[in-house]
Amino acid sequence: MGFGDQLAQYVISGLTTGAVYALVALGFCLIYNATRVVNFAQGDFLSLGGLMAYSLLIGAGLPMALAFPLAIVAVALVGALLERMAIRPARSRQVMVLIFITIAASILMRGIFKHLWGKQALALPPLSPETPLRLLGATFTPQNLWVLAITLVAIVALIWFFNRTLTGKAMRATAINSSAAALMGIDAHRMTMYSFALAGALGALAGVLITPITSLSYNVGVIIGLKGFAAAVLGGYGSFLGAVVGGLVLGLIESLTAGLISSVYKDAVAFVVLLLVLFLRPGGLLGVKGGNRV
Amino acid sequence: MSAQGKKFFGYLAALAAVLALLPLVVTNPYYLNVLNVVALNVLVVTGLNLLIGYAGQISLGHAAFFGLGAYISGILSGSYGWEPWTALLAAAVVVAVVALIIGLPTLRLEGNYLVMATLGFNLIVSVLMVQLDDITGGPSGYTGIPSLSFFGAPIASDISFYWLAWGAVLVGLILARNLVHSRVGRGLKALHEAPLAAAASGVPIEAYKVKVFIISAVYASVAGSLYAHYYGIITPATFDIFKSVELVTMCIVGGMGSLWGGLFGAALLTPMPQLLAVVEEYKDIFFGGILLVLLIFLPQGLVGWLEGKRVRPGGRAF
Amino acid sequence: MSALLTIKGLSVRFGGVQALSAMDMEAPAGAITALIGPNGAGKTTAINCVSGVVAPDAGRVSFDGQEVLGLAGHKLACLGLTRTFQNLQVFGLMNALENVMVGMHAASRGGFAAAMLRLPLLRREEKAIRERAEEMLSFFGLEKLAHQPAEELAYGDQKRLELARALAGRPRLMLLDEPVAGLNAAETHEIGGLIVKIKEQGIGVVLVEHDMGLVMHVSDQVAVLSGGVLIAQGTPEEIQQDPEVLRTYLGGGEEFGLVA
Numbered sequence: 001m002g003f004g005d006q007l008a009q010y011v012i013s014g015l016t017t018g019a020v021y022a023l024v025a026l027g028f029c030l031i032y033n034a035t036r037v038v039n040f041a042q043g044d045f046l047s048l049g050g051l052m053a054y055s056l057l058i059g060a061g062l063p064m065a066l067a068f069p070l071a072i073v074a075v076a077l078v079g080a081l082l083e084r085m086a087i088r089p090a091r092s093r094q095v096m097v098l099i100f101i102t103i104a105a106s107i108l109m110r111g112i113f114k115h116l117w118g119k120q121a122l123a124l125p126p127l128s129p130e131t132p133l134r135l136l137g138a139t140f141t142p143q144n145l146w147v148l149a150i151t152l153v154a155i156v157a158l159i160w161f162f163n164r165t166l167t168g169k170a171m172r173a174t175a176i177n178s179s180a181a182a183l184m185g186i187d188a189h190r191m192t193m194y195s196f197a198l199a200g201a202l203g204a205l206a207g208v209l210i211t212p213i214t215s216l217s218y219n220v221g222v223i224i225g226l227k228g229f230a231a232a233v234l235g236g237y238g239s240f241l242g243a244v245v246g247g248l249v250l251g252l253i254e255s256l257t258a259g260l261i262s263s264v265y266k267d268a269v270a271f272v273v274l275l276l277v278l279f280l281r282p283g284g285l286l287g288v289k290g291g292n293r294v
Numbered sequence: 295m296s297a298q299g300k301k302f303f304g305y306l307a308a309l310a311a312v313l314a315l316l317p318l319v320v321t322n323p324y325y326l327n328v329l330n331v332v333a334l335n336v337l338v339v340t341g342l343n344l345l346i347g348y349a350g351q352i353s354l355g356h357a358a359f360f361g362l363g364a365y366i367s368g369i370l371s372g373s374y375g376w377e378p379w380t381a382l383l384a385a386a387v388v389v390a391v392v393a394l395i396i397g398l399p400t401l402r403l404e405g406n407y408l409v410m411a412t413l414g415f416n417l418i419v420s421v422l423m424v425q426l427d428d429i430t431g432g433p434s435g436y437t438g439i440p441s442l443s444f445f446g447a448p449i450a451s452d453i454s455f456y457w458l459a460w461g462a463v464l465v466g467l468i469l470a471r472n473l474v475h476s477r478v479g480r481g482l483k484a485l486h487e488a489p490l491a492a493a494a495s496g497v498p499i500e501a502y503k504v505k506v507f508i509i510s511a512v513y514a515s516v517a518g519s520l521y522a523h524y525y526g527i528i529t530p531a532t533f534d535i536f537k538s539v540e541l542v543t544m545c546i547v548g549g550m551g552s553l554w555g556g557l558f559g560a561a562l563l564t565p566m567p568q569l570l571a572v573v574e575e576y577k578d579i580f581f582g583g584i585l586l587v588l589l590i591f592l593p594q595g596l597v598g599w600l601e602g603k604r605v606r607p608g609g610r611a612f
Numbered sequence: 613m614s615a616l617l618t619i620k621g622l623s624v625r626f627g628g629v630q631a632l633s634a635m636d637m638e639a640p641a642g643a644i645t646a647l648i649g650p651n652g653a654g655k656t657t658a659i660n661c662v663s664g665v666v667a668p669d670a671g672r673v674s675f676d677g678q679e680v681l682g683l684a685g686h687k688l689a690c691l692g693l694t695r696t697f698q699n700l701q702v703f704g705l706m707n708a709l710e711n712v713m714v715g716m717h718a719a720s721r722g723g724f725a726a727a728m729l730r731l732p733l734l735r736r737e738e739k740a741i742r743e744r745a746e747e748m749l750s751f752f753g754l755e756k757l758a759h760q761p762a763e764e765l766a767y768g769d770q771k772r773l774e775l776a777r778a779l780a781g782r783p784r785l786m787l788l789d790e791p792v793a794g795l796n797a798a799e800t801h802e803i804g805g806l807i808v809k810i811k812e813q814g815i816g817v818v819l820v821e822h823d824m825g826l827v828m829h830v831s832d833q834v835a836v837l838s839g840g841v842l843i844a845q846g847t848p849e850e851i852q853q854d855p856e857v858l859r860t861y862l863g864g865g866e867e868f869g870l871v872a
Contacts (some may be wrong), residue, residue, distance in 0.1 A: 096550075100406070101590060108578070108579060111576065196606025230414065271418045275418070282399075477713075491777075493689075496690055498779065538741065
């Protein structure tokens with residue numbers, strides 16, 4: 001395999017994981033815009049998506065076309081529940097406390113997943129049979145294509161939702177100025193709950209897409225979640241377009257450094273990128289300006 | 295001495311008395327060991343509290359500072375034959391410089407950029423501890439770290455380390471208390487509550503945030519070095535991001551902005567995993583659940599709650 | 613009287629709004645200079661530029677002959693320039709005494725190491741800070757509230773607390789942004805008296821205010837801003853006669869408190 005073929009290979013796999021990072025980063029964004037909170041349970045939404053899909057598909061024997069969407073809906077409900085049961089009743093609205101509530105929820109969720117699904121690695125089948133395809137000298141699986149295509153569809157659907165539906169517009173209004181939105185009769189709590197639900201759905205989608213490629217276990221989402229967070233910062237925290245660009249760029253950087261330099265530090269690359277962004281361009285790639293100075 | 299000072303030193307004397315008597319009751323090495331780990335956590339959390347409770351910034355990288363303190367001190371004395379106390383000081387200096395490098399660009403910015411940077415930093419440090427196995431011993435850990443000594447007598451037993459660790463806690467608490475009740479401490483509280491007014495009063499906001507971050511990192515480094523010389527073996531898993539989360543959790547559960555809160559939080563949460571070992575299967579569920587309930591209903595922390603502190607629903611402060 | 617504070621050609625643009633255009637103003641030491649103008653005239657913007665909160669697009673600001681634009685906010689307090697805020701900026705959870713003690717920050721030196729080790733220098737300094745803060749609280753009639761958290765004080769008391777904090781470090785010039793906004797007539801009168809007393813200590817005051825009764829009563833000099841342009845500067849009497857000022861304040865008689 002020549003260098004060009006290798007490069008094409010790295011690009012394909014980088015874009016695939018990058019797309020998943022983008023979905024996770026979008027989830028971070030949604031909740032951040034609604035509450036200013038970094039939701040550290042975002043990675044657990046991803047784990048739960050994969051685990052639910054596994055149980056519905058293998059355990060309950062449902063067809064894929066039913067099991068996967070059901071898993072996504074279920075995690076969306078869990079997201080809404082997190083808002084309703086832990087964030088909304090919190091007696092302090094301080095961002096710091098709310099962030100740690102999501103961390104506590106993450107520990108709790110992982111404990112529950114471990115209890116229900118065990119510690120062992122599970123396997124989720126890909127969306128279609130594994131016949132390798134070839135393009136520009138790169139070999140890839142249909143799952144790579146599925147990930148990219150479905151991520152694209154999800155992004156288009158999100159754009160449509162936020163620009164064309166009343167609920168989507170109400171959510172944007174709440175994110176911009178929740179008290180003004182409340183004066184216009186928008187129920188801000190409900191909009192925040194929707195943000196959590198949507199973030200849950202995006203996380204679950206990422207889980208259903210990526211776990212056939214990586215592996216599936218009760219804590220698979222932790223590290224992917226943190227990388228999704230790095231992607232969100234890279235793109236410009238809170239920006240939707242930034243989340244997508246940040247995810248793809250991060251996936252590419254990771255795959256190229258692992259392939260061309262060394263895979264030993266693969267898991268550190270994302271966080272080195274995170275630090276560099278914060279030091280050099282804290283507003284992110286798409287940020288208009290660096291973070292405000294005091 | 296002011297009324298506040300009298301109260302603090304009264305509590306401190308009571309704590310010292312309890313600590314002096316405790317070894318008469320607790321002779322089981324296992325429980326002594328738990329008390330020693332509590333002491334090290336209290337030390338880290340005391341420093342962390344200065345950052346979180348007084349300057350209003352979160353760090354999710356304090357396990358990395360703790361770990362750097364442990365590894366640098368351990369390796370310098372274990373592989374290069376440095377005198378352990380010198381190694382401990384050298385580690386503290388290195389950690390101070392690292393904290394400066396991380397703090398300077400991120401604390402300049404408004405908002406919680408420090409939390410993101412320290413999170414990334416901790417993850418990188420964890421990877422390095424595993425991957426630089428020629429130096430660090432890799433995933434199985436670094437062994438053969440010599441004990442600290444006191445005028446030639448090694449501090450190796452659980453009981454001798456008990457005196458050292460809790461002695462360090464008392465010193466750490468006094469230093470932190472002095473800082474809090476000073477011009478600088480008032481400046482820190484002020485910059486957290488109303489930055490514009492603090493600056494207009496002459497408080498150098500950026501410099502203070504960076505300095506308090508460095509001090510809190512040094513507290514962690516010293517605790518880490520003590521840990522390394524006590525156990526003689528250190529492994530990367532001890533210093534991962536979950537340890538950082540645990541440390542901040544101790545701070546919040548105990549009560550942010552209260553030095554006694556850090557003590558309570560660490561004393562309560564350190565033995566929690568052991569206590570929950572009886573329900574091994576449900577350990578994380580219990581731990582996460584308890585934490586969740588405390589954060590939702592007692593965000594002012596246990597000490598804040600005992601003092602009858604109101605919860606400020608909005609606002610930046612605690 | 614030579615000018616302590618000199619503003620020259622100060623211009624600020626926020627998006628499409630020209631908040632200040634080429635504003636000139638001078639404030640002497642030991643005198644009260646009022647800065648007045650309709651809402652949106654740019655008064656607070658001017659104060660924010662001087663105190664380093666807003667970076668202007670053009671212009672110069674010098675304090676006692678030294679260029680101060682671009683200096684970090686805390687350095688101004690060290691030079692002897694302090695301010696209060698239109699929207700209250702007290703340190704809510706700290707008590708009144710501690711709030712004023714923060715005001716002594718620029719006038720004291722003890723750093724982190726001295727504080728942690730409680731060096732003798734620091735103890736002496738701490739005592740002096742506390743005494744000065746107590747003196748300030750009595751000066752502003754707040755001594756009974758010394759140990760109350762600032763956020764629990766009445767609005768008028770919080771206003772006076774800000775004045776106490778700004779005065780504590782013995783500044784040479786104080787910028788007061790609407791110190792009597794929202795206060796009743798009696799409180800306004802009382803604060804007016806205190807501002808005059810501050811001046812009598814040789815401290816220069818720049819007073820941004822809407823209360824024309826107070827402005828005309830206490831000021832030595834009045835500067836008038838309108839639409840970001842300085843349209844007049846002079847004694848209160850001259851300003852009250854100035855035709856352009858009267859045009860700006862339609863029906864200005866009432867506004868200037870001439871009726872009362």
